[in-house]
Amino acid sequence: MDADTAELPPPRSLWVDTAPAPDRRGRRLPPDADVVVVGAGIAGLTTAYLLAAEGRSVLVLESGEVASGVSGHTTAKVSAQHALKYRYLERRRGADDAARYGRSQLGALDWIARTSAELGIDCGFRVLDSYVYTTDSAQLDELKAETDAAQRAGLPASFTTDVALDVPAVGAVRFTGQGQFHPRQWLLGLAEHIERLGGRIVEDVRVTGVDEWPRPLVRTPRGSVRAGDVVIATHYPILDRGLFFARLDVVRDLVLAGPSSAGKPPPGMYLDARTHHSVRGHGEGEDAVTLAGGEHYRTGDRQDVQARYRRLARWAAEHAGLHRVTHRWSAHDMSTPDSVPYVGRYHPVARRLWVATGFGQWGMTGGTAAGLLLRDAILGRENPAASLYDPNRLDPRSAPAVAKDNATVARYLVGDHVRALATRSAVDDLAPGEATVTRIGTTMAAVYRALDGETRTLSARCTHLGCLVAFNNAERTWDCPCHGSRFALDGTVVQGPAVRPLRRLDGEH
Incomplete structure (x- = not known):
C-alpha cells in the first residue's frame, strides 16, 4: 500500500524516537554560573560545550528535554548549500559577505565532522554531495548563476545534469563533501561531554525572564541564577527586547520517514529549487530510511495540516520510493529579512546578554556556526563573521x-x-x-x-x-x-x- 493511502502514524520524530536520553529533570539549580545557556538545541549545546572546554562554568536550562525541540525535529542536513543562497547574498550583501557566510558554514560542517570523530560520538555522520535541482528549464539560468556565485564564494560548487532521484530534473547545483547525521545522537553526545567538563544541564525548567543589570539574573519558577553571561538559544527569543518579534518570519515544514526502497537510501541530499521538496537518507542496509520534506506553511495559519501530510506522502511515494511511513513530524523554522541569522548581542546596549536565532531551515550548520561565534564573542576574541551576523545590523533594504x-x-x-x-x-x-x-x-x-x-x-x-x-x-x-x-x-x-x-x-x- 502506498504512503498516500495508508494510515499515517501519529506525529513522532524519528530522531527523538531512536535516541533515548537520560532524565535530567528535577536537578537543583546552582546559585550562579559563568555562563547560563537557555535552550538545549544545537546552538545552545554547541555554545555550552565550547565554553566548558575553555574552562568556564556552564549551566544549560531546557524547558523540555535535551534535543527534543526544534533540533530534534529537522531533516538534519549538515551542509553549506542553503538552497539558492549565494547569488542572493552576493547581490544583497556583496561578494565579501557571501564568502564570509560560506566560510562560516563550511567551518561549522568541518567542526562537526572533526569533533564527532575526536569525541567518539556515534551519530552516523556521513559525507555526501548535496544538490539543489530544478525540473523547470526556465530556471536553469538561475541555477547556473548560483553555481558561479558559490564558486566565487570559495564553495565546492558545480553545475550538473546528473541527479540520482526519480524526478525529471534538468539541472542542479551540486556541493561536494557535505554531510548528514543523526542530530539527537550528536547533541546527546555533546551534552554528555559538557557534563564531563563540569557543566550542568537541567531539564524541565522554563526561564521566565532575565534581569541584565547590574549582573545578569536568570529567573525561573524554581529559583534564580546569577550569571556572568546569558545566551538565549531558544530558537525564537523568549525575551521581548531587541524587537525580534518584528524581524522574524515563522514557518513549519513537514517531514516523513520510512524504510528505504530495497534497503538503499538516496545517494545524496536533494532539494527542489521551486517546490522545496527535499529528500535524503539515513543508515544503511536493513536500517536504511528515507526522509522526505516539504509542504511548508506559516505557523498558526488556518491550514488542514493532515491534508498537507497526505500530499507530501503522495509525492514521496512517487519520487523518493517512500512507500511506508513510520515517522512524521514538523520542522519549525524562522527566517530574517535578509536571510542571515542573528547571532551576537541581544540588543544594541547589551553587555552580557547574547542571542542566536533565525537560521531559516539550515540550523545544523547555522546553529553550530552560532556556537563558534558566541564562544569568541564571550571570550573577547575576534571572529571574522561577527559583523555579518550582528543582530543589531542596520539594513534599510530589509524595511519592505x-x-x-x-x-x-x-x-x-x-x-x-x-x-x-x-x-x-x-x-x-x-x-x-x-x-x-x-x-x-x-x-x-x-x-x-x-x-x-x-x-x-x-x-x-x-x-x-x-x-x-x-x-x-x-x-x-x-x-x-x-x-x-x-x-x-x-x-x-x-x-x-x-x-x-x-x-x-x-x-x-
Missing part, C-alpha cells in the same frame, strides 16, 4: 520585508478576531477530534472536543502578545500565527516565544 511581515501579523490579529466572533455556535457542532476558536460570552476561547466527547476549553489569546491561536489538526496543538508560539491541548507551552500557558476556561460555559 519587515513591513510586509508585520502587516501579515496585523491581518491575523484583526481577521482572526472577526472570524472567531462569527463562530459562536460552532462548539455544539464539533465532532470528536475537532476544534474551533470562538467567542464564549466576552471571552475568546479555544475549544477542543476530545475523543471521549468532552470539551477542553482554553483562552484563545496567545500569552506572548495576545494574537488568537489556531488549531493544528496533525500535531493536536494550538499554534499562534503571529510569532509562532505553540501550546498543548492542556494549554502548556510547547514552543516559545510564549513562556506562560494558555488560561484554562473549563466549566465557564
Whole structure:
C-alpha cells in the first residue's frame, strides 16, 4: 500500500524516537554560573560545550528535554548549500559577505565532522554531495548563476545534469563533501561531554525572564541564577527586547520517514529549487530510511495540516520510493529579512546578554556556526563573521520585508478576531477530534472536543502578545500565527516565544 493511502502514524520524530536520553529533570539549580545557556538545541549545546572546554562554568536550562525541540525535529542536513543562497547574498550583501557566510558554514560542517570523530560520538555522520535541482528549464539560468556565485564564494560548487532521484530534473547545483547525521545522537553526545567538563544541564525548567543589570539574573519558577553571561538559544527569543518579534518570519515544514526502497537510501541530499521538496537518507542496509520534506506553511495559519501530510506522502511515494511511513513530524523554522541569522548581542546596549536565532531551515550548520561565534564573542576574541551576523545590523533594504511581515501579523490579529466572533455556535457542532476558536460570552476561547466527547476549553489569546491561536489538526496543538508560539491541548507551552500557558476556561460555559 502506498504512503498516500495508508494510515499515517501519529506525529513522532524519528530522531527523538531512536535516541533515548537520560532524565535530567528535577536537578537543583546552582546559585550562579559563568555562563547560563537557555535552550538545549544545537546552538545552545554547541555554545555550552565550547565554553566548558575553555574552562568556564556552564549551566544549560531546557524547558523540555535535551534535543527534543526544534533540533530534534529537522531533516538534519549538515551542509553549506542553503538552497539558492549565494547569488542572493552576493547581490544583497556583496561578494565579501557571501564568502564570509560560506566560510562560516563550511567551518561549522568541518567542526562537526572533526569533533564527532575526536569525541567518539556515534551519530552516523556521513559525507555526501548535496544538490539543489530544478525540473523547470526556465530556471536553469538561475541555477547556473548560483553555481558561479558559490564558486566565487570559495564553495565546492558545480553545475550538473546528473541527479540520482526519480524526478525529471534538468539541472542542479551540486556541493561536494557535505554531510548528514543523526542530530539527537550528536547533541546527546555533546551534552554528555559538557557534563564531563563540569557543566550542568537541567531539564524541565522554563526561564521566565532575565534581569541584565547590574549582573545578569536568570529567573525561573524554581529559583534564580546569577550569571556572568546569558545566551538565549531558544530558537525564537523568549525575551521581548531587541524587537525580534518584528524581524522574524515563522514557518513549519513537514517531514516523513520510512524504510528505504530495497534497503538503499538516496545517494545524496536533494532539494527542489521551486517546490522545496527535499529528500535524503539515513543508515544503511536493513536500517536504511528515507526522509522526505516539504509542504511548508506559516505557523498558526488556518491550514488542514493532515491534508498537507497526505500530499507530501503522495509525492514521496512517487519520487523518493517512500512507500511506508513510520515517522512524521514538523520542522519549525524562522527566517530574517535578509536571510542571515542573528547571532551576537541581544540588543544594541547589551553587555552580557547574547542571542542566536533565525537560521531559516539550515540550523545544523547555522546553529553550530552560532556556537563558534558566541564562544569568541564571550571570550573577547575576534571572529571574522561577527559583523555579518550582528543582530543589531542596520539594513534599510530589509524595511519592505519587515513591513510586509508585520502587516501579515496585523491581518491575523484583526481577521482572526472577526472570524472567531462569527463562530459562536460552532462548539455544539464539533465532532470528536475537532476544534474551533470562538467567542464564549466576552471571552475568546479555544475549544477542543476530545475523543471521549468532552470539551477542553482554553483562552484563545496567545500569552506572548495576545494574537488568537489556531488549531493544528496533525500535531493536536494550538499554534499562534503571529510569532509562532505553540501550546498543548492542556494549554502548556510547547514552543516559545510564549513562556506562560494558555488560561484554562473549563466549566465557564
